Amino acid sequence: MQLNIHNTFTGKKERFIPRDPERITLYACGPTVYNYVHIGNGRPAVVFDVLFRLLGAMYPNVAYARNITDIDDKINAAAEDAEDRNAAIRKLSDYYSEAYSTDVAALGTLVPTFEPRATEHVQEIIELIAILIDRGHAYAAEGHVLFNVPSFAEYGSLSNRSLEDMLDGARVEVAPYKKDAKDFVLWKPSSNDIPGWDSPWGRGRPGWHIECSAMIHKHLGPSIDIHGGGSDLIFPHHENELAQGRCAYENESFANYWMHNGMLTLGNEKMSKSLGNIETIRDLLRDYQGETLRYALLTGKYRSPLSWSRELVDQARSGLDRLYQAMLDSNSKADLTTSLDYSKVKIQDVPQAVAKALADDLNTPQALAAMHEMASQINKSDKPEDTAKLRKDLLTSAWLLGLLTHSPVSWFQGDMGKVDEKAIQNLIDERDQARENKDWQRADDIRNELLELNIELEDSRGGTRWKRQ
């Protein structure tokens, strides 16, 4: 199976050739933690999780790092009024960092190999800055350390912009200590009430981009296979990371493939914290299962913008229900197998249609289409051996997408909120009795009564089943 991925660096879809097939290295940018994350933040988590799963099925060893940026002026600002500001900042970033992991886990993402945090890598950051200064790519000035952009001739190659272009309408702050307007901060001084670390340049904290370069180097190496993140990070974040990495470690490519997911839009506008048009994962989880949200995120190709709406999620729910329904209807042996039981699946054991779709730059909509095809076949199949094969195909496919992680019964009956299963079963029994007596009135009354409680009945061959609506 040949994996092809779209590389932002070249602007082309390219054949993926690992640096070392024995150890694939993948890094994805996580959030800055000062708030609950919104579903837009969930997209890269899910997209690169699918990639992690796919690579895991193709190669023996995949090292995947997804960072948390917990040093940032926005975090500091969020704790502005606290009495002990330092403590408040720490508490805040710990809390939201934990919330992020929880929310993103609800979307069915596997735990990455590494989840590095900036605060735990300040030493590495300082070392990296020192190297950059040594090599003449950075300089200290007034308690700051700045990366000197003109010192790196290839600056702009990732985001495909020239230094001249950037000057037009440039909105960068031109501080007096900058040698060049485009120079960006690697280190800046901290007052005592906000987090700071001792360094050769005084007590301070790292700038925004340097933490990623340092954490990549520490956990994955001077060069990695794939670096991912949202398309809004291409410039300046990734451009700067690239510059830092390349300048610090000569003859290293830093990242061979850059992948960027498109933005979620809400009402024809990018979902973003600053615009305020967001839906937090936490809020959505009140109304939907995490897996439904995940399915919704996967209905579009990761590179394209995806217009988010409750309608989209409702459609996702219906589509996912269909897959579970096929699993439910075809389950004659009370089989409790879910996709989780196929976590060790190899790519050659995944149905071709799905493997090919995913290997083609993560074409998840096409993979989902192939899965629906399997569901249709399951529904039509009357040979037990065919059904068993198709069920397995569907579940192995689902593993790569991170779907069908529940048993069909628990999916439909759910554990969201309390229901009295016993009472439901009693009513079903009573209705069955009524039906036997051809007391259709009573039978329908019971069905309607349950419907009031959002319980839907299905009279299948194997008896009456109930589902939450």
Place this chain on the structure above:
RNA sequence: GGCUGGGUGGCAGAGAGGAUAUGCAGCGGACUGCAACUCCGUGUACACCGGUUCGAAUCCGGUCUCAGCCUCCA
């Protein structure tokens, strides 16, 4: 203004020179006591205008238009 990437049926969304994408919703039918589930059938879809071609939604040119980045953002 510069750089990206788009405009596909009621909705979401693949595909990419000649096939039915797929799902949701709708309609008709089968199944059912009636439903639900499932199955079968069903839609003059490819922004606009030119061009290339035997043939274009798919290639080329132009027009209009939308989004993203150029500032913190996934």
